[in-house]
Amino acid sequence: MQVALNLFFGVSIFVSGFCLLTVTERITKAKHIQFVSGVSPINFWLSALLWDFIIFFIACCLLMVVFLSSGLDALTKNYRFLDTLVIFMLFGWSVIPFTYLISFLFSSHTSAYIKLVMLNYCVGVFSVAMDVIITTTSGPDSESLLLNLLMVLPIHNFGMSITKYYDNQETKILCSSANVPAFINCSKAITQMNVYSLERDAIGRFLIAMAVTGFVFFLLIFLLETTLWKVRTFVFRYIFFGVYKKLNKDIVSKELSGESEDDDVQYERNRILEQPQELLNDTVLIKELTKIYFTCPAVLAVRNISLGIQKEECFGLLGLNGAGKTTTFEILTGEETATSGDVFIENLSITKNLQEVRSKIGYCPQFDALLDYMTAREIIVMYARLWGIPETQITQYVNELLQSLNLEPYADKFIYSYSGGNKRRLSNAIALMGKPSVIFLDEPSTGMDPGARRLLWNTVTRARESGKVIIITSHSMEECDALCTRLAIMVKGKFMCLGSPQHLKNKFGNIYILKAKFNMDTDENKLEDFKKYIATVFPGSELKHENQGILNYYIPSKDNGWGKVFGILEEAKEKFNLEDYSISQITLEQVFLTFATPENTEGD
Numbered sequence: 001m002q003v004a005l006n007l008f009f010g011v012s013i014f015v016s017g018f019c020l021l022t023v024t025e026r027i028t029k030a031k032h033i034q035f036v037s038g039v040s041p042i043n044f045w046l047s048a049l050l051w052d053f054i055i056f057f058i059a060c061c062l063l064m065v066v067f068l069s070s071g072l073d074a075l076t077k078n079y080r081f082l083d084t085l086v087i088f089m090l091f092g093w094s095v096i097p098f099t100y101l102i103s104f105l106f107s108s109h110t111s112a113y114i115k116l117v118m119l120n121y122c123v124g125v126f127s128v129a130m131d132v133i134i135t136t137t138s139g140p141d142s143e144s145l146l147l148n149l150l151m152v153l154p155i156h157n158f159g160m161s162i163t164k165y166y167d168n169q170e171t172k173i174l175c176s177s178a179n180v181p182a183f184i185n186c187s188k189a190i191t192q193m194n195v196y197s198l199e200r201d202a203i204g205r206f207l208i209a210m211a212v213t214g215f216v217f218f219l220l221i222f223l224l225e226t227t228l229w230k231v232r233t234f235v236f237r238y239i240f241f242g243v244y245k246k247l248n249k250d251i252v253s254k255e256l257s258g259e260s261e262d263d264d265v266q267y268e269r270n271r272i273l274e275q276p277q278e279l280l281n282d283t284v285l286i287k288e289l290t291k292i293y294f295t296c297p298a299v300l301a302v303r304n305i306s307l308g309i310q311k312e313e314c315f316g317l318l319g320l321n322g323a324g325k326t327t328t329f330e331i332l333t334g335e336e337t338a339t340s341g342d343v344f345i346e347n348l349s350i351t352k353n354l355q356e357v358r359s360k361i362g363y364c365p366q367f368d369a370l371l372d373y374m375t376a377r378e379i380i381v382m383y384a385r386l387w388g389i390p391e392t393q394i395t396q397y398v399n400e401l402l403q404s405l406n407l408e409p410y411a412d413k414f415i416y417s418y419s420g421g422n423k424r425r426l427s428n429a430i431a432l433m434g435k436p437s438v439i440f441l442d443e444p445s446t447g448m449d450p451g452a453r454r455l456l457w458n459t460v461t462r463a464r465e466s467g468k469v470i471i472i473t474s475h476s477m478e479e480c481d482a483l484c485t486r487l488a489i490m491v492k493g494k495f496m497c498l499g500s501p502q503h504l505k506n507k508f509g510n511i512y513i514l515k516a517k518f519n520m521d522t523d524e525n526k527l528e529d530f531k532k533y534i535a536t537v538f539p540g541s542e543l544k545h546e547n548q549g550i551l552n553y554y555i556p557s558k559d560n561g562w563g564k565v566f567g568i569l570e571e572a573k574e575k576f577n578l579e580d581y582s583i584s585q586i587t588l589e590q591v592f593l594t595f596a597t598p599e600n601t602e603g604d
Ligand SMILES: Nc1ncnc2c1ncn2[C@@H]1O[C@H](COP(=O)(O)OP(=O)(O)OP(=O)(O)O)[C@@H](O)[C@H]1O
Pocket: 293, 295, 299, 300, 301, 319, 320, 321, 322, 323, 324, 325, 326, 327, 328
């Protein structure tokens, strides 16, 4: 028993470590990016299991050397180390998938590790102590339901196997010695018992339990990765949404009708809904997509949007914080399930063909999905192999990619040492790799310097011109102006406008921006007179912003040519002693800001 108790501590610390990478890869979305790059769930988990099992085997071999050198004859002498190794290997086979499975419950690798160490250690000690108590109080042949239930836990089976094996072999050694201690029971039943049998004092049932649970845990992981998505889709679509529709008829008919006051958005919706899908030549087709988070209260994150995006298009999804851009991205990349509606990529439905759709996309998530202890070169080589680039071409391919985003100087350094901007460059490089038909970039240039940003824009433009669809979200209007062939501004889960940047500027930009600057010591009356003057000479003008003598006006461009506006302002400069003024055409940013009203920014 003492051997088992000592082992529990070390073993708990060691095996719980198998959750570290799985939690990190899930939380950082590195796992999702690997799935998107063509890795199937079975390959992902089998390769993780194989690698961890090799590490576990090496550690066990080293432990055998320690047992040998410390004279633990009951576990090592006369080839007993092979029996011990079998116990350890079966433990590894069951505990590694068990750790993977439990890791799904955690969103932080440190918390997962600490809790797993505690669980393993406490369960191990508890089960051995319970076994001793039950044996001494109820006799050696008594059974306990609790101990039988604990057989689903690998550490219990391991503790019982190693304790019982050690006791059995130690008894045999003592019974075969010249001076048998008086307290030892050397009956035939004990000395001739087959230690692998299914008897209570043998280890057969524990070994079988470890072999079976290892397989079951692995199966559960696989089901979790494949079927859970379908189950979630079904539950949210047909049960939760069904109940929601019944209870909130008004909200559904008002907010989720999909109708829009904007003619471009409505035209796009009609184009998609009125034509048969085969006639639409869209690489990406979003059809009446809705996403509700069924929290308390429910959040209508995406409200019945329809959109088609064709080859060689770069589509920008703009919106205020919380508008639903990331949620839309997560649905499009198969990370989130849609509450209703569907997305088709190259005519494949994401709800029905998730695996095939994933292999057609590249994805740069909002937060870098990178593994800190790899270098840029290693991670790019890894993804190049996943995308199936021939081994002979990988070096050249990787060098070209590193060069295109100016990542060469950092290529052989660990990712944890990178600045935020360099991590972003690497995330973009990964999204642009391989042969995806559609590339999703969620705020791709956040934290990048202007030089790196231009380089990224060139690379993205080249990718678009090569026939790919690029879908981008960004808070930089300059970036959207430079990259997007079409864009939509999203507010509270709906498209408020849709079209090319120039179209939107023309449509919403029937105004000039006037910036008038007064001396700081100009008295209030003069400022008031100026405001009255502008209101008279430019009917319909609007004072947007006033700060420290600088006044920003929106002036209707209808009936006001450039010459007339400049003439009036030259006069005003003299009359009101203006320090300076400027007139400009509306920018994309100002179009965007027309939607940033308080009622659009407040929560539901
Ligand atoms: N897992 C979740 N559970 C509940 N509500 C959520 C969840 N994820 C997002 N939301 C809500 O859905 C709405 C849309 O969020 P989303 O992250 O898609 O916005 P966004 O446009 O990407 O914002 P940002 O520009 O800040 O990234 C928000 O109201 C947000 O609070």
